[in-house]
Amino acid sequence: MPIPASVRALVRATPTIVRLQNRAIISISGSQAAEFLNGxxxxxxxxxxxxxxxxxxxxxxxxxxxxxxxxxxxxDKSQPAYLIEYDATAPTDAPSLLPMLKRHVLRSKVRVRDASYEYDVWAAWGNDAITTNPRRWTRTQGGTIEPLWDSWPWGPDSGALIDRRADGMGLRRLVRKGDRPQETSTHDEGVLGDYLLHRIIHGVPEGVADIPPMQAFPMESNLDVMGALDFRKGCYVGQELTVRTYHTGVIRKRVLPVLIHPPPSHTSHPLRDGQPHLQFMPGLDIRASRTHAPAEGRVARPRGTGNLLSTVKEVGLALLRLEHVEGLERGDLKFELLGGEVDASGNGHDTQWLVTPWWPDWWPKGVEEEQSTSATNV
Incomplete structure (x- = not known):
């Protein structure tokens, strides 16, 4: 499933930089900051x-x-310190990050504080001067995928972090509040929607909307593929179930980029006709249905549904069942979404949409199978 041609037309061709107003910063300092975070x-x-x-x-x-x-x-004492950048959108039924970290301090020699008022977060991409090291991949029998780095992937520069979650994502930079990063002199300054479109096209989930707190599982949210999981380190909170899934579980869902478009019977399409782009609420169900009747006998309707996540300009991210994606690739299934549409007079009504996923260009291909069933340190 290659990226649709209509989606390629949305990609910004010029180097772009965006200030990410939805990101917050927590400062972790003290002589035991590294040990504290490592746990x-x-x-x-x-x-x-x-x-x-x-x-x-x-x-x-x-x-x-x-x-x-x-x-x-x-x-200022040359000790390791860390700035934790995270989505500041308030989760509905999950603990806020700052109070949660403070509860874990106990007697550790660590200071945890909000530093959002001190720093701005910027994302920049489209600069060919950003070089990245190649990576290989390994896959377990259950479907977990790990990147194998030949060297440290996130960059050596303490002022900028190379975003290796996906090839082409660019870099992230922290600057003091009110300052402007050096890339603003060579990049076009965009808005938050440009960054959202950029990461959707690259198939990168991020934050509360795409990785719902206390609901999402790490491998289903592609955290393994994006390099956010270490299956061989010592104990950390949540390790037991994560490592067990790595060795004995099966990954049945993945987050993929999708194009939302009307059925062929519709005579217009916002992406083609210059109409205002539609908005879709996150969390809508995506149902798989059969494209043709079975050759003989009755076949049960595909079980389970997918979920729509972030969207912009009729593209989005969706958590989909892999068995349904395989059925779509064979031509046996199609994805449908019942979403709200607002007409020119402001009246809303439900419309049936088709949802077409694609595998990002960077997605692992030709990965090595890892035969491993033994337990690691838990």
Whole structure:
């Protein structure tokens, strides 16, 4: 399933930089900051050398609390310190990150505080000067996929973090509140919707809308593929179920980019006809239905549904059952979405839409199968 031609037309062709107003910052400092984070994050925290990276916080039952970028630095005593960048959108039924981290401090020599008023987060992409190291992939029998890095993937520069969640994502930079990063002199400044479109086209889920706190499982949210999970590090919160899934579980769902379009019977399409782009609420059910009657006998309707996540300009991310995606690739199934549409007079009504997923260009191909069933340290 290659990227649809109508979606390629939406891609910005010029280098772009966007300030991400929805991101918040938590400062973790103190002589035991590295040990403190290493016991909570799903990836290892190293101090020799001190490096930035992408990771996540998990609940004890293995569900995701939030995905984060960890920006490493030195404090005024040359000790390791960290700025945790996360989605500031308030979750509905999950603990907020700052109080949760403070509850884990106990007697650790760690200071945890909100630093959102000190820093701005910027994302930049489209610069060919950003070089990235190649990676290989390994896959377990259950479908977990890991990137194999030949060197540290997230960049050596303490001022910028190369976004290796997907090829082509660019970089992220923290700057002091009110300052402007160096890329603003060479990039067009976009808006938050440009960044949302950029990561949707690359198939990158992020934040509360795409990785619902206390609901999403890490591998279904592609955290394994994006390098946010370390299945070989020591104990951390949520490790037991995550490692068990890695060794004995089966990944049945994945987040994929999708195009939302009307059935062929419709005479118009917003992407083609210059009409205002439609808005779809996250959480809508995506149902799989058969494209033709079975050759003989009755066949049960495909079980389960998918869920729509973030959307912009009729493209979005969706959590889909892999068995349904395989059926669509064979031509046996189609995805349908019943979504609200607002007409020119402001009246709303439900409309049936088709949903077409695609595999991002960077998605792992030719991965090596890893034969592993033994348990690691839990």
């Amino acid at each position: 909570l994050l799903s990836t290892a925290v190293t101090t020799q050398p001190l490096r930035s990276f992408y990771s996540s916080f998990l609940h004890a039952q293995g569900r995701v609390i939030c995905d984060v970028f960890v920006h490493a630095m030195r404090d």
